[in-house]
Amino acid sequence: MYYEKDADLGVLKGKTIAIIGYGSQGHAQAQNLRDSGLNVVIGLRPGKSWDTAKNDGFEVLSVEDAARRADVINILLPDETQPKVYSQSIEPNLKSGAAIMFSHGFNINFGQIRPTADKDIFMIAPKSPGHMVRRTYVEGFGVPALIAVEQNATGQAYEIGLAYAKGIGSTRAGVIETTFREETETDLFGEQAVLCGGTSALVKAGFETLIEAGYQPEVAYFECLHELKLIVDMMYEGGLASMRHSISNTAEYGDYVTGPRIITAETKAEMKRVLEDIQTGKFSRNFLLDQSNGAFMHATRRKEAEHPIEQVGGSLRELMHWIKK
Ligand SMILES: NC(=O)C1=CN([C@@H]2O[C@H](COP(=O)(O)OP(=O)(O)OC[C@H]3O[C@@H](n4cnc5c(N)ncnc54)[C@H](OP(=O)(O)O)[C@@H]3O)[C@@H](O)[C@H]2O)C=CC1
Ligand SMILES: CC[C@](O)(C(C)=O)C(=O)O
Ligand SMILES: [Mg+2]
Ligand SMILES: [Mg+2]
Numbered sequence: 001m002y003y004e005k006d007a008d009l010g011v012l013k014g015k016t017i018a019i020i021g022y023g024s025q026g027h028a029q030a031q032n033l034r035d036s037g038l039n040v041v042i043g044l045r046p047g048k049s050w051d052t053a054k055n056d057g058f059e060v061l062s063v064e065d066a067a068r069r070a071d072v073i074n075i076l077l078p079d080e081t082q083p084k085v086y087s088q089s090i091e092p093n094l095k096s097g098a099a100i101m102f103s104h105g106f107n108i109n110f111g112q113i114r115p116t117a118d119k120d121i122f123m124i125a126p127k128s129p130g131h132m133v134r135r136t137y138v139e140g141f142g143v144p145a146l147i148a149v150e151q152n153a154t155g156q157a158y159e160i161g162l163a164y165a166k167g168i169g170s171t172r173a174g175v176i177e178t179t180f181r182e183e184t185e186t187d188l189f190g191e192q193a194v195l196c197g198g199t200s201a202l203v204k205a206g207f208e209t210l211i212e213a214g215y216q217p218e219v220a221y222f223e224c225l226h227e228l229k230l231i232v233d234m235m236y237e238g239g240l241a242s243m244r245h246s247i248s249n250t251a252e253y254g255d256y257v258t259g260p261r262i263i264t265a266e267t268k269a270e271m272k273r274v275l276e277d278i279q280t281g282k283f284s285r286n287f288l289l290d291q292s293n294g295a296f297m298h299a300t301r302r303k304e305a306e307h308p309i310e311q312v313g314g315s316l317r318e319l320m321h322w323i324k325k
Contacts, residue, residue, distance in 0.1 A: 024130030142169025
């Protein structure tokens with residue numbers, strides 16, 4: 001694990017870091033790096049993010065101009081957008097010896113971006129949503145991250161990568177070394193099976209079961225979604241044991257006897273098939289195919305927004321002034 005003492009911000013002093021994209025990760029990493037005293041420019045197309053980055057006080061350039069200026073460039077565009085922008089706007093304008101960074105290994109791992117041999121290629125992957133990358137930094141800490149070096153053309157990739165990780169606050173929390181392949185496959189698996197796909201399916205199924213049995217939607221919302229954060233906060237702080245220490249014996253007994261009825265051997269067998277689809281490239285091919293017109297994604301976004309849990313949750317959260325803050 002790498003910490004503050006292992007990273008020297010001085011490696012990046014006097015260099016220009018171009019952050020391409022100003023979305024979830026882009027805005028957070030750019031603001032943290034600037035607050036760490038580093039020189040950051042933002043590369044974008046004209047539009048909403050351009051205006052936001054400008055209002056936040058950044059020098060905003062076209063992607064082409066940002067690439068020309070960059071000593072280090074972090075491509076923080078949506079994964080499906082990166083290959084075209086890289087080949088059309090970034091690659092032709094990069095200096096020889098520039099360092100190319102990612103925060104997720106998707107496009108290198110699946111061969112969608114293939115930089116030339118004279119460039120450093122590495123990744124600092126925060127294990128956190130972008131907005132928490134910023135929030136924890138402002139609070140004086142940071143989120144854990146992974147470092148992976150794919151190509152070390154200058155021999156300086158680790159030093160630059162660790163300095164970058166320090167700049168976004170991650171060496172305060174700890175940085176673990178990995179490979180592009182391990183980060184890509186575990187990240188995709190985690191978000192699909194556990195963190196996002198698994199959790200949202202579990203929450204919706206629990207909520208639907210209660211309201212179909214005639215219970216109040218508001219009660220079902222508190223039980224299956226709202227309280228989840230409070231339970232997960234305890235797991236985050238002290239693992240499963242700490243959560244089980246705080247809940248009642250009744251809940252702990254129910255945890256042991258009912259958990260395996262919900263997440264069964266068949267669920268785990270399906271998880272293995274999900275992982276295989278990621279490893280073989282089947283998932284990435286399907287994702288990129290859908291993103292060429294976005295048909296499944298757009299239809300599903302609309303359908304999910306209409307789910308009763310979103311309707312009741314929207315009204316309840318209006319009353320939760322502490323969340324709005
Ligand atoms: N979201 C997260 O928390 C995490 C993301 N990652 C990785 O970080 C990377 C960035 O993801 P994320 O932050 O979610 O991305 P977002 O979808 O939040 O970022 C979109 C940004 O890219 C800009 N953009 C989109 N298309 C173009 C284009 N053609 N030219 C110029 N700018 C464009 C958008 O600008 P506009 O307003 O003009 O559309 C916007 O600023 C991905 O590799 C992702 O896997 C890794 C860890 C966590
Ligand atoms: C869990 C989803 C994530 O991998 C993340 C926030 O780490 C992502 O791709 O957004
Ligand atoms: Mg992730
Ligand atoms: Mg991810």
